[in-house]
């Protein structure tokens with residue numbers, strides 16, 4: 001039986017980033033059920049890096065990750081990981097006061113965030129109907145498009161270069177801990193040994209915790225739908241910002257010659273290979289045609305993925321309070337890529353008993369806010 005210091009379960013962004021940070025200091029194996037890495041949620045995102053999205057801790061971990069993504073080490077990827085996009089959160093007249101409060105809150109962490117009056121918002125994003133931005137908009141000029149494949153691939157390449165092993169087609173089906181070590185059974189009957197398990201199983205994190213005898217952290221996978229459609233003929237959308245309505249009930253994000261769109265749905269689901277529902281696409285089309293001047297004639301591609309949240313919508317990172325050697329890295333929600341670098345970094349640091357990295361702690365993140373123990377009664 002092969003033996004490791006850390007067995008990371010899941011080769012999505014969470015698992016490969018943790019491996020990237022752990023592998024220089026420990027013997028690491030990544031166990032992934034699918035025949036490719038990033039098959040589930042990581043391969044299905046909208047690829048936006050927004051430092052105004054999520055709880056205060058999520059925003060801080062996003063900022064810490066952005067420092068790496070904007071300036072990765074030589075050889076990490078052969079082109080930039082982030083490219084400028086800009087994001088506009090637009091709201092109706094009656095939402096103005098609430099939006100201005102949010103804008104002030106966001107600007108404390110991200111000083112470039114600006115408040116736009118309705119006319120300025122419409123100038124920046126002329127596809128909006130006047131009433132959609134009737135209260136104005138919050139503008140985040142430094143929100144960026146992410147190259148998710150390059151980020152995920154860079155972590156994996158770096159982890160392997162430092163000695164980590166990736167095993168695909170390796171579903172973990174049973175766990176047993178004896179004499180300070182885990183025996184991990186795989187579906188094909190093979191066994192792997194490890195001192196510690198890192199649970200980076202995405203929507204399945206509570207299922208994996210159950211195999212180890214842990215009390216669940218209460219993870220709820222929520223389906224989110226996305227699709228693409230062509231931009232109006234002759235309209236250059238390359239430099240338009242993404243638009244999200246203030247209630248987060250739809251968004252559109254310009255891509256090359258097309259839009260990526262979503263009804264921003266959050267339908268609770270069992271962990272599964274999520275598929276899009278026609279009704280959710282239809283709801284998004286209606287909301288986008290109501291909020292903008294766009295007419296959506298044909299859906300090009302559609303997909304869905306599971307964004308998995310715990311009750312406070314924060315990340316869960318830390319050793320289980322009861323089950324020895326079981327480390328949770330779960331609850332990435334709608335932020336797993338934008339937080340990916342620093343989430344992996346802080347997970348590795350905590351797993352090695354070194355506490356939170358200073359740059360993350362300096363941004364106001366505490367171990368207690370991330371601890372799986374926070375759900376204990």
Ligand SMILES: Cc1cc2nc3c(=O)[nH]c(=O)nc-3n(C[C@H](O)[C@H](O)[C@H](O)COP(=O)(O)OP(=O)(O)OC[C@H]3O[C@@H](n4cnc5c(N)ncnc54)[C@H](O)[C@@H]3O)c2cc1C
Pocket residue numbers: 009010011012013014015031032033034037038039040041042043044045046047048049170171172173200201202203204208224225226262304305306307308332333334335336337338339
């Ligand atoms: C439509 C949509 C838009 C999004 N937009 C953004 C965005 O703009 N920005 C952003 O940052 N995030 C976004 N997200 C969220 C982001 O994609 C997720 O937070 C992130 O991908 C979660 O990564 P993960 O590694 O935790 O999970 P996953 O990528 O799902 O990886 C978990 C892996 O664990 C494996 N696994 C599970 N159980 C086992 C087992 N027993 N044995 C072996 N392997 C196992 C699974 O096969 C899977 O590959 C979006 C998500 C969706 C669906």
